Amino acid sequence: MTESESVVYRVVPKCACSTIGQIMYYSDHGQFFDGDIHDAKSGMHKWAMDESQEPITRNVQGHGSYAFTCVRNPYTRILSSFFDKICGIQRNGKRYRGNLVPLLVQKYGIEVGGIDGKQEFDQIASFRRFLLFARDTIRWRRPMDPDIHWSAQAGHVSTFIVNGGTYDKIIWTESFNDGMQDVLDAIETPHPVVLADIPRFNESEGHGPKRAHPVEDYFDDLSMHLVREIYKRDFELFRYDMDNPANKMPICEIDLKEVHAKLGE
Template identity: 85%
Template sequence: MGFPGTWMTESESVVYRVVPKCACSTIGQIMYYSDHGEFFDGDIHDAATGLHKWARDESQALINDNVKSHASYAFTCVRNPYTRILSSFFDKICGIQRNGKRYRGKLVPLLTQKYGIEVGGDDGKQEFDQIESFRRFLLFARDTIRWRRPMEPDIHWSSMSGHVSTFIVNGGRYDKIFWTEAFNDGMGQVLDAITTPHTVDLDTIPRFNESEGHGPKRAHPVEDYFDDLSMHLVYEIYHRDFDLFKYDFENPANKMPVGEIDLDEVHAKLGE
């Protein structure tokens, strides 16, 4: 299976396991800058040069050898499951993507027909009941993850622990897992631990939020979207994410972690 979703700088200064909706655009641009002294002109996910990616055939042998020998510092980044699934809904379901079309073509019509989800009209800008539609989307997300119906789960709402685990199961080991909510602190620790061709000043790095502006603005506080049933569904889908990455399941309003991530625990439980 190898190391899907893994990126590595060309200098092999650092290895990163991408977790969708967890600051991956900013992290990718920082890695690119650390090698080249400039940012990639465009969405870093589109970069076909300047950064090794498992999706590039010519990068796979290099990534495989590096990760299996733990030749470079390896890390990933996680995010509160409540805000992550909300972000996925507004970006991927309600939003128009950068190609000017809906995400995955027929997905939104399917959700409208089978789950009664509204998305703000053809352009995603019309008024609609965000809370009701989001809760219906949660049912759909649960169905894809638990029963793989009416489709396979999408990388943007499949569990973070699922993404993180493939790296471990196939022979990798993380040196650091940090939280999106404490980005500068976590990314700073990564940069302090490695040597890069170009120095990165985190205080001046822009945030590359490529999903921003795709969809409607969230109209309510995070906690308003989650009633008791929604919280139950979220825990059913993401219980390992809450447990391993120390987020607060009991209070959707608290996006901050409530404990420290135990790397040994993560490797033990996700390496099974």
């Protein structure tokens, strides 16, 4: 939530969250946060900060501000998680979650492009093995609990509703400017935001190897079955095409009433 309480945003990992956070920061302060917005300890309210929990709770439960979130096609989101979190070297110069990648190499036979993530490897075969791991974590919580970057978006979106929140808008990463403009048009900010002038803050870019193939090449029948099994609600509620990984765009409008009814249970 912005300090001015102009807007509330429910973060969904791997869905333009760095850019949205920087837009919110800019709208209050007239400048961007210097660094990764996830590292900011002041200048905006975050649930992870103890002093922010009371104002966020009060605002959200009283629907004091316009509230929104942002979602992404499950096929491209899980693929992005693989290249960023599994193959990539993180901001701290280390592998994501320490022993996670060695565990995947050993137990699932995944390759990640060597020590620095820059060596050639069979991206398609490794990604499909990663999918098995992601499914195991989500379905059976083994060999570990699911990570926020590949757990279903519906789960992230629902906590806001279950705790008394109401969304005014859910935007799609794939048509970000249109959706974010709708949000900005609906709120008043201390500093005006011109979306065309906002850079993209893709904090994960450059962490891992470049994707060498079109999205659809990574998904055979088995992979698509696994993705459907893991993300069925995401496809249905956020209106993405479950049957065609090549189509990243949503196929119809999101029904906010349906989202609140199904995720508020």
